[in-house]
Amino acid sequence: MEFRTGYIAIVGRPNVGKSTLLNHLIGQKISITSRKAQTTRHRIVGIRTDADAQYVFVDTPGFQMQHQNVLNRVMNRTVTQSLSDVDVALFVIESMRFDARDEKVLALLPRNQPVVLVINKTDKVSDKSTLLPFIEKVSASFPFAAIIPVSAKRDSQLTELVQEIRRHMQEGEPIYGEDEITDRSERFLAAEIVREKVFRLLGDEIPYSISVEIEKFETEGGMRRVYAAIIVDRDSQKPILIGKKGEKLKEIGTQSRKDMEELFGLKVYLELWVKVKSGWADDERAVKSLGYE
Ligand code: GDP
Ligand code: K
Ligand code: MG
The missing domain is CATH 3.30.300.20 (K homology (KH) domain)
Structure with a gap:
């Protein structure tokens, strides 16, 4: 199998579990290897290296639209920028919850790039039969490349998610060393x-x-x-x-x-x-x- 490398943005409204997902995707390593200074295109990078691929995840800062000050504008710009040069975007929502705040984020997503819908916190859904109609409702709102229900916290379905991400990446050499999990100090x-x-x-x-x-x-x-x-x-x-x-x-x-x-x-x-x-x-x-x- 050829080695693939790619950038993946993780987006979604606050508290859907983006950071938890990132942490569980890159594994539970205790100490990080700091990287020499370099210009980064993105905000927070988490790296996962498997035998057949290197995934460079970009955890976007949350953004809000209520207060229009310089800080929020800068942060919103960071979000849109980090979306423009990735191979795939993960749009994260919570199980059984899809509201106006989610839709605002969804409206910022590029239509010419693959977007995978990640429905997180499935562990909180007691009656799994309610999940299917929910998935159908949300999938009508955007041409998602795939829809993957997961529980980041319980590591459920993350292998499936990683496989789906790999499908959207190109053949390429690793950018980071295999022990590196972040480029942030x-x-x-x-x-x-x-x-x-x-x-x-x-x-x-x-x-x-x-x-x-x-x-x-x-x-x-x-x-x-x-x-x-x-x-x-x-x-x-x-x-x-x-x-x-x-x-x-x-x-x-x-x-x-x-x-x-x-x-x-x-x-x-x-x-x-x-x-x-x-x-x-x-x-x-x-x-x-x-x-x-
Ligand atoms: P972010 O704001 O999108 O980065 O969300 P966080 O990763 O900070 O998570 C927000 C809250 O959701 C935290 O209390 C997490 O522990 C919780 N959370 C994240 N993923 C899951 C999950 O899969 N299941 C459950 N039950 N809680 C989760
Ligand atoms: K949070
Ligand atoms: Mg976060």
Whole structure:
């Protein structure tokens, strides 16, 4: 069998399980191999190398349309850009849920490239006979190349998904070494982990514009020390993040530290605080300085 290589975008509204899917597709490796600096076309790359193919996955940042500020425009541009030069796009939705938010994302997908519909979280469907009419309804909305129901969390049907993806890729040499699972630095991933916990724990209470700056990132005696600032727009957002008696920030820190320890395969000491940079989401330069291209 010839070796194939390809880029795959993972898109979908927030919380359908894109990142979970990416993590399970690239495997449960504990430590990542950081890559030398190079210009990347995409936002977050996860690499899976099998005997017959190398899959370069692009996990797009979620995007929202409610607040039109510079940050959101930049992020939406990243999403559309990452779609333009991939071999196949995975459009992820949740089982039994297809609403206006999903349709907004679907409207951005290219019609001249294969799009595979991934129906995630099938483990949550108790009556599987309801799945078929649901699939029929969604498949009427777009000319999908294939439809694959999966459970990312339980690793169910992921082999089938990978086989389907391979069908849309071309013959080619591997781009990355076979041990590499990402092209992002551990420092960058640490910031992403904190950002994720903020959104998980605070959800709608906090605007999309928060960001995380890693101020110190060092390893000493087998321990990784991470000093991170959560950047908010307004003074009024500070107490929301900190919580009563600091309990929110503490929980964000605890969960982030656990994820980092698993990812880095090291003990982690994490120090977190909140910083106000007023109006930064509307300032193009500040947005760039925080790492959004
Ligand atoms: P993203 O915003 O699309 O990247 O979604 P995440 O990967 O962050 O997942 C959002 C939530 O859905 C998390 O709580 C995941 O644990 C959960 N989730 C993801 N995949 C599955 C799945 O296959 N089954 C179930 N039950 N939950 C899942
Ligand atoms: K999420
Ligand atoms: Mg995600």
